[in-house]
Amino acid sequence: MALLTRAPKAEPILGQNRVVAHLLALLTWIIGLLFFFPLFWLVLNGFKDEADANASPKLFFEPTLDRFSEVTEDNQGLLSFTEAFGNSFWIVLISTTLVMALAIPAAYALAIRPMRKWRDVLFFFISTKFLPIVGAIMPIWIIARDLDLLGTRTVLVVLYTAMNLPLAVWMLRSFFAEVPKELIEAAQIDGCSLMGQIRQVILPIVAPGLAATALLCVIFAWNEFFLAVQLNPAGASTMPVWVNSQQKFQGQFLAGLSAASVLATFPVVIAGWVAQKRMIRGLAMGAIK
């Protein structure tokens, strides 16, 4: 059972009674497990036979890896697993690299060397996030069609870069703002070049923030479906489109679809678990500081 270690500083909001504390810990555990249950069930179904999955819910069954090999080897459809994974990998990698390349200088300029009206510039970046993508999807589709970019990876790279850029500038600015001004001034006066300042003073402080920001961009780009399915629905498309295509119109597909979902979801879920602390801080700080 839950061992209550007394909080060193943060006193909990809800009562200080020991019994209450134990019950609340238990409740939190139960809710946590309930929130995770649908995913647990998904993984379980991925290891089932179609017959076991397409039946009343079963907890015990003979696990098999066959569904995983079936969905990864199947290339009957418009998009095979290998293609989708490769496309997703390159699109996410290139767009995230571009986002960071564009956002780092901008965030740096906004945070460390504040200019007049920096708030307006920052608000402009955030405000582009407020423009729903449907407000621009038709012209984007037309332009992509006229440039022969429909159904290519390029169109998704460009759009994912634009999609993540405001968020990245926003988060990175808060990380850069944490660098003590005195440190930079001291380096400047000691004759340190701009590159030197960046490499020796700023980078070590902001590196975790950069990683968290990049990771968040990776997650959003990897999971994006609307643009992918509208602008690039076939052979050059990404993992979400591939998962969606595993819903078959005939026959049983539930276990196969589950296996496909596990393959599509877990790369970013695991990455998110590993980096959760930094990401949480980045999101919260980006928002507040």
Place this chain on the structure above:
Amino acid sequence: MSTAVTDRTDTSSATSRADEVKRLERREGWKRRLPILPALIFTILVTQIPFLFTLFYSLTNWRLDTPDPREFVGLENYGALPDDKFFRDAAWVSVQMTVMAVLFSLIVGTLLAVLLDRKFFGQGFVRTLLITPFLVMPVVAGFMWKTQMFNSTFGVINWFINLFGFESIEFATRYPLASVVVVLVWQWSPFMMLIVLAGLQGQDQSVLEAARVDGATSFGIFRQITFPQLRPFLELGTLLGAIYLIQVYDHIEVIVGGQPGAKNLPFYIAQRSIGGGNRFGLASSYSIIVVIASIIIANIGLRVLSNLLEDDS
């Protein structure tokens, strides 16, 4: 962009150092703005210019499926909106979906944050479990709830309902809107939880301690100290949640597909234009309505954010 600053100065006096920095900054002038330009130009090109095109399309009767030339029709598309049943339905779904999803995720997220904001065995592990839904690909979230939770024969929820002797319900077809909202709340509560948690953990402990010494009850402390401090965080969660949730598409596509009952404006816009409807002029006028709604939300939200930034500096 390596501007070598080679000037040497007398570092003994703090004032002359400050003067020197100021002078250097002034000399660098507009160079300081240069690093922002690439991001700014890219953002304007990809997100702002297309929007102007949408505005233009919305004033025309453009259809892609007929050879008729594109004609300027002024505000005709907008004038027809109040009588357009499809538009009205989709707009109403948008409002209900956004409001319910934001409100419920905020409530659930706050409760989770309060529960998590105390030391207990396995705290980190439970937090990991709780943030996981936010990381799940929306397509997968929609699909797994539809086929493995809501489904009338294979669904876990219906299995439970049957245990208590009730009839199975095919949730996704019977209650499409509620089904989508449940999945959205499942994914967005963790996000709200993170924001509220940041607020809770940023509290000034000495103030709380002082209140406790003065004999305040836990509930009194929450109502009078914690809640007012949490308010900006709750407002921020509402704003960010509303901006994303007004645009929901993936969940609807997967959970209800083409069925009526849960098509929001973005879904309907895509369907009527690039999704095969080809009515670019009309659909553009829908888009502009969504944009205006977002701008209203954003304006309220930006005022909140701007207060936060004022406090910071």
